[in-house]
Amino acid sequence: MMGKSRFVLIVAMSMCLPVLAESQDNLVGSITDIKGTIHLLRGEDEVKAEKGTRLYTSDVIRTEEGGGVGIVLRDDTTLSLGPSSELKMSEFKFKPDEGILGMTLSIAKGTLVYISGQIAKLSPGSAQIETPAGVAAVRGTELLVEVPAPKKAKHSEKTK
Amino acid sequence: MKNSNFIIAVLLLAVTAGCATKPQASFYLVPDPEGHVGEVTVSNQAASVTLNKANETVAAPREDKAFSESRVATSEEIQGKFADALAIVPPPPRGFSIYFDSGSSNVNAESKPILEQVLAETRQRDSHDISLNGHTDRTGEADTNMKLSLDRANAVKALLVEQGIKPEYLTIEYYGESKPVVPTEDNVDEPKNRRVEVVVR
Numbered sequence: 001m002m003g004k005s006r007f008v009l010i011v012a013m014s015m016c017l018p019v020l021a022e023s024q025d026n027l028v029g030s031i032t033d034i035k036g037t038i039h040l041l042r043g044e045d046e047v048k049a050e051k052g053t054r055l056y057t058s059d060v061i062r063t064e065e066g067g068g069v070g071i072v073l074r075d076d077t078t079l080s081l082g083p084s085s086e087l088k089m090s091e092f093k094f095k096p097d098e099g100i101l102g103m104t105l106s107i108a109k110g111t112l113v114y115i116s117g118q119i120a121k122l123s124p125g126s127a128q129i130e131t132p133a134g135v136a137a138v139r140g141t142e143l144l145v146e147v148p149a150p151k152k153a154k155h156s157e158k159t160k
Numbered sequence: 161m162k163n164s165n166f167i168i169a170v171l172l173l174a175v176t177a178g179c180a181t182k183p184q185a186s187f188y189l190v191p192d193p194e195g196h197v198g199e200v201t202v203s204n205q206a207a208s209v210t211l212n213k214a215n216e217t218v219a220a221p222r223e224d225k226a227f228s229e230s231r232v233a234t235s236e237e238i239q240g241k242f243a244d245a246l247a248i249v250p251p252p253p254r255g256f257s258i259y260f261d262s263g264s265s266n267v268n269a270e271s272k273p274i275l276e277q278v279l280a281e282t283r284q285r286d287s288h289d290i291s292l293n294g295h296t297d298r299t300g301e302a303d304t305n306m307k308l309s310l311d312r313a314n315a316v317k318a319l320l321v322e323q324g325i326k327p328e329y330l331t332i333e334y335y336g337e338s339k340p341v342v343p344t345e346d347n348v349d350e351p352k353n354r355r356v357e358v359v360v361r
Contacts, residue, residue, distance in 0.1 A: 145190040
């Protein structure tokens with residue numbers, strides 16, 4: 001069983017073009033700038049976030065009060081978050097040769113600056129920004145999104 | 161005194177009332193760094209609205225409630241909300257092409273100055289994320305070219321590392337002859353395809 005699956009893997013890898021030497025398939029981008037305190041959450045773990053830290057699909061970035069972060073994605077999309085913000089790299093598919101293009105960024109709170117890269121240009125509408133109140137489908141542009149911090153827990157409990 | 165208390169009370173009420181209908185998300189379409197205004201469609205369970213004017217904005221109160229009427233925001237409003245985020249927007253990634261002698265991983269003479277530009281750009285923005293993507297033309301076997309494209313990317317890496325760029329900042333991909341800039345028949349010598357594409361982020 002092991003032998004067979006390994007064989008399949010080797011065949012699959014040898015058929016796979018382009019060949020990726022050091023990068024991983026789910027690489028999304030990297031952090032280019034940090035202000036104040038930010039947190040990078042990968043699954044259950046918090047990972048050290050600094051300039052140059054690579055970001056992968058499903059990573060969550062949180063900025064604290066007074067914090068901020070600049071991010072460049074593999075398709076040249078540039079992003080930044082203001083203070084008290086949270087963004088998830090929900091989906092990122094960038095294989096222009098195979099026509100596989102798609103990106104979903106989910107902002108839970110705070111402020112986001114989004115400047116389109118190649119995904120939005122090559123496949124208009126397939127770059128999406130999710131918020132708790134609606135989804136923006138972008139066709140090549142710069143977009144600013146604000147999701148105000150949720151009201152105090154007690155208050156929102158009462159209003160429910 | 162009584163009057164000012166009353167005014168404060170009214171203001172507080174107004175603020176509280178404002179909070180109750182505070183939108184859960186606001187979207188602002190602004191000109192991109194080249195001044196181009198694109199288009200965005202915002203949708204939720206209740207409605208869908210398209211923004212296509214500079215500084216046009218729309219607010220969404222809830223996932224299942226219709227959007228506010230779209231309007232054009234002032235730059236003061238935009239700065240007020242987004243100044244911190246806008247201050248940390250990364251510079252756009254910059255791409256370079258470095259060309260090679262036929263069948264070799266020697267950077268050709270004309271491309272040496274480009275290498276200097278890559279170094280200058282890397283230092284100027286203190287980049288920690290540089291992609292090196294190796295390519296070949298279609299002279300020779302595809303297998304050999306696959307290896308040659310890796311050798312070329314590694315050659316550029318070595319030259320950058322020699323100049324003090326940390327190896328961990330560099331990411332290599334290689335594609336052999338599969339991604340030509342100028343598509344050709346097999347075994348055609350095409351200088352523009354013998355390249356390493358560099359992206360400094």
